[in-house]
Amino acid sequence: MRIQAIVRRIVRQFKRDKRSLGLMIVAPLLVLTLIWLVLDGDDYEPKIAYDNLPNPFVDTIDDYAQEIVSAKPDEANELLKDGEVDAFITIEEATPIILLEGSEPTSNSAVMRLFQEAVSSIDTGSPIPEPEVEFYYGLADLGLFDRTGPVLIGFFVFFFVFIIGGISFLRERTQGTLEKLLSTPIKRWELVSGYVIGFGIFTIIQSLIIVLYSIYVLDMFMVGNFWELLLVTILLAITALTLATLLSSFANNEFQIMQFIPIVIVPQVFFSGIFNLETLDTWIQVLSQFMPLTYGAEALQSMMIKGQGIQDVWFELLILFGFALIFFILNIRVLKKHRAL
Amino acid sequence: MAFVEVKGVSHAFGKEKVLEGINLNIEEGKIFGLLGPSGAGKTTLVNMIVGILDPNEGDIFIDSKRVPSFELMNLTGYMAQSDALYQELSARENLEFMGSIYGLKKSELQQRIKSVLQTVNLLDHLDKPVEQFSGGMKRRLSLAASLLHQPKLLILDEPTVGIDPVLRQEIWDEFRSLQQQGITIIVTTHVMDEANKCDELALLRDGEVMAQGSPHQLMDAYDVQSIEEVFLTVGGGK
Numbered sequence: 001m002r003i004q005a006i007v008r009r010i011v012r013q014f015k016r017d018k019r020s021l022g023l024m025i026v027a028p029l030l031v032l033t034l035i036w037l038v039l040d041g042d043d044y045e046p047k048i049a050y051d052n053l054p055n056p057f058v059d060t061i062d063d064y065a066q067e068i069v070s071a072k073p074d075e076a077n078e079l080l081k082d083g084e085v086d087a088f089i090t091i092e093e094a095t096p097i098i099l100l101e102g103s104e105p106t107s108n109s110a111v112m113r114l115f116q117e118a119v120s121s122i123d124t125g126s127p128i129p130e131p132e133v134e135f136y137y138g139l140a141d142l143g144l145f146d147r148t149g150p151v152l153i154g155f156f157v158f159f160f161v162f163i164i165g166g167i168s169f170l171r172e173r174t175q176g177t178l179e180k181l182l183s184t185p186i187k188r189w190e191l192v193s194g195y196v197i198g199f200g201i202f203t204i205i206q207s208l209i210i211v212l213y214s215i216y217v218l219d220m221f222m223v224g225n226f227w228e229l230l231l232v233t234i235l236l237a238i239t240a241l242t243l244a245t246l247l248s249s250f251a252n253n254e255f256q257i258m259q260f261i262p263i264v265i266v267p268q269v270f271f272s273g274i275f276n277l278e279t280l281d282t283w284i285q286v287l288s289q290f291m292p293l294t295y296g297a298e299a300l301q302s303m304m305i306k307g308q309g310i311q312d313v314w315f316e317l318l319i320l321f322g323f324a325l326i327f328f329i330l331n332i333r334v335l336k337k338h339r340a341l
Numbered sequence: 342m343a344f345v346e347v348k349g350v351s352h353a354f355g356k357e358k359v360l361e362g363i364n365l366n367i368e369e370g371k372i373f374g375l376l377g378p379s380g381a382g383k384t385t386l387v388n389m390i391v392g393i394l395d396p397n398e399g400d401i402f403i404d405s406k407r408v409p410s411f412e413l414m415n416l417t418g419y420m421a422q423s424d425a426l427y428q429e430l431s432a433r434e435n436l437e438f439m440g441s442i443y444g445l446k447k448s449e450l451q452q453r454i455k456s457v458l459q460t461v462n463l464l465d466h467l468d469k470p471v472e473q474f475s476g477g478m479k480r481r482l483s484l485a486a487s488l489l490h491q492p493k494l495l496i497l498d499e500p501t502v503g504i505d506p507v508l509r510q511e512i513w514d515e516f517r518s519l520q521q522q523g524i525t526i527i528v529t530t531h532v533m534d535e536a537n538k539c540d541e542l543a544l545l546r547d548g549e550v551m552a553q554g555s556p557h558q559l560m561d562a563y564d565v566q567s568i569e570e571v572f573l574t575v576g577g578g579k
Contacts, residue, residue: 005441009427009434016429016470176423180486183391183419184442185411340395341409 002186006194007201010168014202024164025206028156029213035152036218039145046086046110049076053091060118061089080136087111096131146221150300151273153214157233158240158293159265161203166244166257169195173338174253182339188332195245196238196328203237224303228310232303235320236296242327243292249334268293273301292323342405344369344525345390345494350399352385359385360548363399367527367541372520374539375529376572382548383529384422387498390527391419403494415443418492422499424479425486428472432463432482435471436489443490457485460515477508484512488519495519497528501535513538533569542568544575551575 014021045066050058051073062068071079076088080099086107088099098115100108112133119128172178181191211230214220222229247264251257271288274297288294299316302308310317343366350363359382367373375383388394390401392409401408403416426435433454440450458464461481471479484500501509513535516526528539536542537556544551544559552559552575559571 002442002444005438008441009430009438012434013427013429175428176421176425177427179388179393179421179423180419180425180439181442182393183414183417183421184439185414185444186442187411339393339409341392341411 002190003194003197006191007198010195010198011201013168020164020168021202024160024202025209028160028206028210031156032152032210032214032218036145036220039148044107044110046107046114047084048111048114049079049085049088051076051088051090053089056122057118060121061114064114064117077136089115095129097134098131099134099136101136145218147305148274149214149218149220150304151297153210153220153233154236154293154296154300155269155272157203157207157210157237158268158296161199161206161237161240162244162260162265163257164244165195165199165241166248166251166260167254168199169245170248170251170254170257173248178338182335188335188339191335192245192328192331196241199241200234200238203241204234207233207237220304222304223307225309229300229303231310232296232299232313232317232320235317235324236292239292239296239320239324239327242324242331246327246331246334249331249337267291273297292320295319295323343367344404345373345527346400346402347386347390348400348402350386350389350396350401352382352389352394352396352398358548360396363548363550365543365550365553367525369525370520370523371540372516372526372528372538374536374542375527375545376531376533376536376542376568377529377545378531381545383545384498386545387496387527387529391417391496415490416492417494417496418487418490420483420487420495420497420500422502424483426471426479426482429470431468431470432458432474432485433467435482436486439486440489445490453489453491457488460488461485462511477504480504481508481512484515493524495524495526497526499529499531501530501532509535533567533572536568544572546575 045064047067047069048061048065049069049071050061051071053061058068067085069079069085071085071088073088073090076085076099079085080088080101083101086101090097090099096115098111100111115131172181207230211226211233215222215226243264247260248257251260267287268291271284272291272293295316299313299320302313302316345365345367347363347365350360351358352360363386375386377383385394389396390403390408392414395409403413406413427438430438436454436457437450440453445453454467455464458467461484463478463481463485466474466478471482474482480500480503484497487495487497501512504512516528520526528535530536539556541553541555542559543553552562552571554562556568559568560566563571563574565571565574
């Protein structure tokens with residue numbers, strides 16, 4: 001079986017070329033960790049305004065906060081508006097109320113952490129009710145890393161599979177093995193299938209490790225089903241792979257593959273959900289509809305943050321599958337350039 | 342009936358004409374040389390015979406079957422100008438890959454790998470990665486890869502480029518012994534002393550066949566002492 005021969009060869013090559021394998025798996029982990037360090041740093045000590053809090057509670061807050069001021073509600077609003085404090089904490093009818101400034105996710109989570117620590121460190125004898133959290137600006141109650149995490153997972157899977165897949169297929173051409181292969185009775189679809197399956201094995205390993213690392217080591221917010229999430233990342237990886245092998249036909253060397261990064265990859269990062277698109281011009285929103293990562297990121301976000309399942313994101317998955325299928329077919333057609341048969 | 346027939350083949354890449362009205366008949370069991378300077382269109386013509394490239398005009402037949410066809414691709418072995426080897430893999434793994442693409446069965450494959458590596462004298466380097474091979478070893482391994490499926494027609498594009506004279510002699514000895522097994526060989530070259538070793542020659546220049554015949558016929562026809570002079574006479578006359 002020719003497809004099997006290609007698959008086995010790709011696996012063997014990867015086993016020899018450990019650095020490429022490393023780039024595909026370790027590099028995403030490293031970059032995710034760096035982003036986590038920047039976005040999820042918990043060293044920030046928030047500035048707090050308070051009103052009507054019991055004294056021991058104020059004392060504990062003071063231990064954790066950078067600065068605390070006592071303020072009446074309307075004074076607190078002024079302080080929040082001027083950015084002087086990160087939150088206003090008060091108690092109404094025995095329920096703590098936290099009014100977060102809201103625009104800066106890092107300080108939001110710092111305030112919440114501070115409150116939890118303050119609560120756990122004082123012994124009131126009776127449980128303190130869950131606080132009511134309100135926002136002065138915005139609604140985001142998650143850390144920036146939690147919110148963008150799913151998009152980042154999608155992006156790094158996409159990016160590194162794209163690079164490795166594109167360059168491998170290109171090398172097939174520059175080292176002459178494509179020509180040699182096409183002088184054998186192999187069918188063009190067998191060649192492309194072999195590539196998808198061979199690389200598919202490694203994208204599964206890559207996805208598994210990245211998802212595990214993000215959730216269990218970086219503690220990314222995740223309420224969805226692990227295996228369903230893995231399925232989405234693998235589908236996204238296959239889309240990246242088929243796109244990469246397709247585009248590598250239009251590159252003459254490794255450097256030209258790199259040139260696809262600003263054209264194909266970077267726009268997808270900007271328009272796939274890290275930034276809110278709803279306020280942007282319509283043409284950008286339309287453009288984002290043509291980007292595979294938009295659907296991958298949307299599905300990942302829905303699953304990890306909202307806890308949705310496959311049945312809720314079937315539309316996004318269908319589109320991703322469609323992208324992969326179209327790239328696959330185009331790839332077979334483009335190979336006609338190298339052999340008409 | 343010729344084994345390989347090239348009939349009225351013309352081809353252009355965009356506006357640049359590469360081949361113009363090529364007619365060739367190559368008999369079974371012969372070593373046929375395509376001689377010409379670089380850029381003459383040798384590789385283009387060879388790619389067409391292999392079936393990778395479709396000519397704009399004209400037809401090519403191998404064993405009376407029209408090129409390209411998958412059936413013929415099983416019949417031909419092709420060694421391109423580049424070595425077409427996977428650097429990370431060992432000689433054995435490269436050959437295993439090519440062999441399974443040709444659909445050779447496991448036991449048969451191992452036996453064929455031994456046999457072709459014996460032929461090109463690389464059996465001692467069976468499990469060495471190709472990246473540790475010298476240029477000449479890679480060339481020989483490429484040749485071995487094109488012999489794996491026992492082709493009836495062997496097409497070799499500049500097989501001895503970058504190979505020292507001793508090794509070149511060995512490779513040509515190998516061609517002779519393949520010929521004795523009934524294999525037809527088409528070989529491109531721009532090395533004149535190699536041209537002398539062919540049974541039949543076609544001189545290609547600027548995409549046209551300038552002359553065709555055995556080395557002796559050609560030298561007699563132009564009344565010169567070497568193929569090099571034939572080449573200069575024919576080329577200079579234009």
